[in-house]
Amino acid sequence: MKVIIVGAGLGGLACAISCRREGLDVLLLERAPKILPIGAGIQVSANASRIAHRLGVLPVLLERAIQPEKLEIRRYDNGSVLYIRPGRENMVQKYGSPWFVIHRADYHEIMMQEAIRLGVDIRLGCTVEGLDFDKSQVLVQDGETLSADVIIGADGLWSTTREILLGHQSPPVETGDLAYRATLSREEIEALDDPEVKAIYDRQVVTVWLGPDKHCVFYPISQGNTYNLVLLRPDNMPAGARTVQGTVDEMRLSFEGWDNVLTKILSQINSVLKWKLCHHEELATWTKGCITLLGDACHPTLPYQGQGAAMAVEDGAVLGRLLGLLDSEPLFKGTSAKFIPEILNLYEGIRKSRTTINVQGATANRFWYHLADGPMQEKRDVALRGGPDSTGWCFLRPDYWNDLVGFDAVADAECAFEEWLSQKGESIQ
Ligand SMILES: Cc1cc2nc3c(=O)[nH]c(=O)nc-3n(C[C@H](O)[C@H](O)[C@H](O)COP(=O)(O)OP(=O)(O)OC[C@H]3O[C@@H](n4cnc5c(N)ncnc54)[C@H](O)[C@@H]3O)c2cc1C
CATH class of the missing domain: 3.30.9.30 (D-Amino Acid Oxidase; Chain A, domain 2)
Incomplete structure (x- = not known):
């Protein structure tokens, strides 16, 4: 099975690594002629470090990362401490994987090196301008067309592939x-x-x-x-x-x-x-035929939960695993390509609800983070300080955090594949 990925951001790289680990052929097309470090720090929560572990890059990342002792929230004017969430062992115990901060350039470079090591074919300075859904092809800037069994648009917030797939302009909101x-x-x-x-x-x-x-x-x-x-x-x-x-x-x-x-x-x-x-709170669709989207291309979010890249790497790892499971399924030997659209719909189905919850959670955080001084802010601060919580704010709910960062996206995808397969198996027999 051959996969083309458009965009070598963290999401595209996670997908490329995941696909190669499943033995698929991967061509990664990146517009930038050179990879330059953009932004500075990034928080990597337990759900994302769990993906890094699956992709085999966690030990190298941890060598260059800092595992914070805690998250500390303070009041804006006098700096008084409102809230503490312990990090390190506490995070590992609670969510099964570490929480760390790292320079984005380090994170990106480690992912890039791993993709190269695994044999991903990477073309820099290659801008995708068109998609052909019938022929499963991408059209690149110089007029060349490239074919694959699966095409994945991982081209970020201002995604070109999103607009082509939707068939209309769709700038992020x-x-x-x-x-x-x-x-x-x-x-x-x-x-x-x-x-x-x-x-x-x-x-x-x-x-x-x-x-x-x-x-x-x-x-x-x-x-x-x-x-x-x-x-x-x-x-x-x-x-x-x-x-x-x-x-x-x-x-x-x-x-x-x-x-x-x-x-x-x-x-x-x-x-x-x-x-x-x-x-984008929720895009109507991410998938058309053998083409789908991932990461900021389909669910960009306010960065107020530190989860944008985490969701992108989850998407990438899930896609690679689902395609790998399909490709290696003996039931479909020689015919697996015909099930790709179904697998991409399965991917969209399991990822959309989770990523929408994330976008909504970040918007809720904006409301509670940015309150003017007054009764609501006082209510918030009582709850942050560990007093009675009458806010209903997701940030303060342990079950919400457990679902958000305690989640194993790949295990979830494997269950969804098994279920799909058992239905498929019944219909084939
Ligand atoms: C201020 C801020 C703080 C943040 N903090 C965090 C955080 O702490 N934790 C976290 O998890 N997330 C955080 N995020 C979110 C995170 O940065 C993004 O969600 C994540 O980088 C998205 O990754 P991606 O791979 O989907 O897209 P991108 O990283 O945008 O990658 C897209 C790639 O596609 C390429 N491309 C674009 N168009 C084309 C084309 N036509 N052809 C070929 N290539 C193309 C681009 O050059 C780029 O390399 C933050 C965001 C902001 C703005």
């Missing part, structure tokens, strides 16, 4: 928020020579400040030599804009009056990128 992303070096932060700031940066913790309409996330990456900052606020970018260079003055002004420690950290930042945040 602007959420009304934007993100400033920045990094600073340990030397830059140390230069402040401030014990209050040191108490925040000299530890392995993901720190979040919550305030009206905004929040900030801060954590160390690259063995603590670099710090990652993401600052979220209402969008003031023109409609349709994507990523632009921001100004540090505007960024600092946006967080004026916030916790002293944060203000001092922001004073050391020299450059920021500004990202418009978009999502």
